[in-house]
Amino acid sequence: MRSSRESTLKACIPLSNYRIIKLSHYHIMYSFAQLIYKLSNSTKTNEKLQALVEYFLHGDEKDKVWVIALFSGRRPRRTVSGTQLTVWCTELVNLPIWLFQECYHTVGDLSETIALLIPEKSSYASNSSPTGGGREGASREGAHPLHYYVEKFQQLEKAAEEEKKAFILQSWQELNSRERFVFNKLLSGTFRVGVSQKLMVNALAKTVKLDPNVIAHRISGHWDPATTTFTALLSEQSIQTDHSKPYPFYLAYALEGTLHDLGEPADWQAEWKWDGIRGQVIKRNDQLFVWSRGEDLITEKFPEYAILQNRLQNGTVIDGEILPYKDGLVLNFNVLQTRIGRKNITKKNLQEAPVGLFAYDLLELNGEDIRHLALTERRAELEKLVTSLQLPWLQLSPVVAFRSWDELTSQRGQSRNINSEGLMLKRKSSAYLVGRRRGDWWKWKIDPLTIDAVMVYAQKGAGRRSNLYTDYTFAVKDGDKLVPFTKAYSGLTDKEFAQVDAFVKRNSLEKFGPVRTVKPELVFEIAFEGIAASNRHKSGVALRFPRISRWRTDKPPDEINTLEDLKKMLELYGK
Template sequence: MKRFAELYAELDETTKTGEKVDALAAYFSAAPPEDAAWAVHFLSGRRPKRLIAARKLAAWAMEAADVPEWLFDECYDSVGDLAETISLLLPDSGASSDLPLRHWVEERLLPLRGEDEAAQRGEVQRAWSELDGPQAYVWNKLITGSFRVGVSQSLVVRALSRVSGVDESAVAHRLMGAWDPTPRFYLRLLAADTSDADLSRPYPFFLAYALEGELESLGDAREWQAEWKWDGIRSQVIRRRGATFIWSRGEELITERFPELAHAAALLPDGTVLDGEIMPWRDGPLPFAQLQRRIGRKTLGPKILAEVPVALLAYDLLETDGVDVREQPFAWRRARLEELVRATPSAGRILLSPAVHAEDWDGVLQAHRDARARAAEGLMLKRLDAPYGVGRRKGGWWKWKVEPFTLDAVLIYAQRGHGRRASLYTDYTFGVWKDGELVPFAKAYSGLTDAEIRKVDAFVRRNTLQRFGPVRTVKPELVFELAFEGIQRSPRHKSGVAVRFPRMLRWRTDKKPEDADSLETIVGMLEAEGR
């Protein structure tokens, strides 16, 4: 636990990628497998759900620190993070634990779930008395289910690759899908023999950067293929040894969520892996909001399956006849994908994502202009000789999205952020005008500089009108230009509309609240889209 807490501090104190990888590699080089397995688990984004309610932890911390509720609340309001607030208020125990991370997770943390409140309280307070400040901070982060430290899985992969000498793609492959943080798994993760592909395990997804520069900078247009960029769920469909598995890019096994796709995939040849986009589809794409209707349901009855049919828009072939073909040129993979889709009687559930037929960049530019009319987000540009890479890489694939919708809205609610932003008000709700009142329209938390965030935070603290739990209602004075990718009618929202990927483009200090847009403007956008 001591070394893991030190690692957490090292990672939290730097923003430099190289330093993070160095710290991770040093930890994994020295950590025993039983500790390293749990470290990989937590650092790659997997964490236990909140084991104990926040109000209980706060009450136990107040008791242990002998501080009144008002003082705890003031400290929490200043710090903004429960785990950190508790670790700062707890009296110095004078202790420091040399027990391994595995002990603290498997014997102290996870058993809390099955204990009654009295036993939980006793165990948590006992743990606080055995840990120093940094260790208690990490322990609190694990208990609250809020363990975040600014490390992506790709950095963990780089560190493990450095320690083991195994190629990054093999390490990334082994981390995909379901696994348990055991010593055996960790040793397998570092094993030199890379022929251990699990039956159900997907390949790491290849991701594209946004297009940089002009189209002509990519060279000859005949060396590229353009495709529509769809707004769905990026997925891999796997057919191996008579079984079907569907994985999302978020590493969720979603086979049961899409029974019609699983049924269609059963007709694929064994040893096939397709990469594509799950789309709500009825003779063409439906709005993403329709797909969300399915995603949010625990059970899928005949009614919702009929109302929101789906299809896989397949755009790459990663495995055929049980052979990994990711290193083959894209043109080779695409040709065989076309043959496979034509030969598979999938009842329209597995479709070939259509290519854009353009002889030159002018044709591609015209297709990009037409993308929104086709309910596409833009275009994907794929070099015909490019292999299928791992993670986000430049050069082989580029994404070229259409210009977003924009409008001006007023900040009306704010709440604190997470991680490094836990002490700042960075998550905002914006309103637009309707009949002389501001109605909530969208939430956004990205797009501002650090300096702007600090200014908005100060404004929120000075101009709070009401508090509702963590949310503050603020004076409607600040105007921001928002951007979003899509717009759809939604009876679940007070404004009657829902947007996709809202973010702040800029703080409109030149505008007054009455200059912000109205709901009527948004309805006009919907009508222009034919929705």
């Protein structure tokens, strides 16, 4: 980096912090493990923010880039399987696989199980202390920085199994328990911490003294943590050089209070809320890019859109929803699910799961960022554009006409009939903001479908529910039989989970690996967003977003819903 940008960024860091950078343990895996520990243990946003800022101020330059990558969903590719890790760990500690599994079901996390099973090396055990102590330093044998490990994974991706194994075993032994945990997390590609991208962006913004919206944009899109520097990533240059870079998505919160709190109906635009894949279609530099909201580049997954490469002008960015769509109708989301997980899309997939794009917004026009314009102005440009293209699968997201809030309320009642999840409310004067915001955009979803069911299987949960039976399978009645039809993991309070856990422990009938069959006694109301036919499930149905809405302590198990009831719902809403 030779531009003046770097010096500007550096100048933003208070000089007094530079001496701390010299503390060498900031440059090893230890500091990253400490960061993760602080983030996952704190419940206070401000403490998390502070921990991130500290890290961005003092952390290893290359490690910081990886931290941004990891916290924005850019995980290293998984190079070894969970089974391989399990086998290698049991070999190392000389324990039978079944005992490893018992441990795993108690801990609820593979990475942590391994971290706990491998004995600590000498007295360095002490830096897995909650406070971190402070006696460990650069001289620690075998300690490497975060980027060393991540980049090593990448190098080993195509290596022989023995080579991978040797590296992993060596790393396990040179790291302490807490470091081993994050190492395993990186390795297994399931890196999730209780930190939103927004929080990280705010921390970066605070560190380098830039507007969070600017940061959010700069770190979006496609960049390689292995070759990008912290300074280059956060500089303006990152946008100029990366033509594929999407804008950060503007997201809505669920409506709070009543519609009347929103003021005049005339100030608002209502649209259907669609249940597909939110995406951004970008044409720049004669190339087409399709991004999902999770910031995955999914251009190849939707060959249908390829024609836009010729039809769109350079410097055009459309925000919209990728939906299963056929003959003018939006189909059940389930249809789309059949092709999103696939590596290669076959002709058959394309025929069976045809997609459309419902355009919501226009973010860039003729190479100019127009997000600051009012919604009405952006919409007018969007309408011009979509109409001129005349592609049957490219639709404007229809605006729902209404004169009064009451009228809108009755319109919302129609949502499920057209496979919509409810309504979106957007203030006509609103700019296109960054991230999830209150005020100008609201989502107003329809109430979920519900069904009363009895718990029949239970399994121990993960994370903060480790060693507690919190993952349940539910059944409906079919004559005098019980038919399992869904799992649900959320919706109870900690206290209720504790009660159900105690019930499971006292009332389990059989044990199948980690799963207990339970006396069918506890009745719950299960809420879900949609229902579709499925030949993978015994019940013949698959639910969308099932969760426990309440514990029906008032209801005996013989009064639960029946398979017939589920089939009726499928008939009504499952198409």
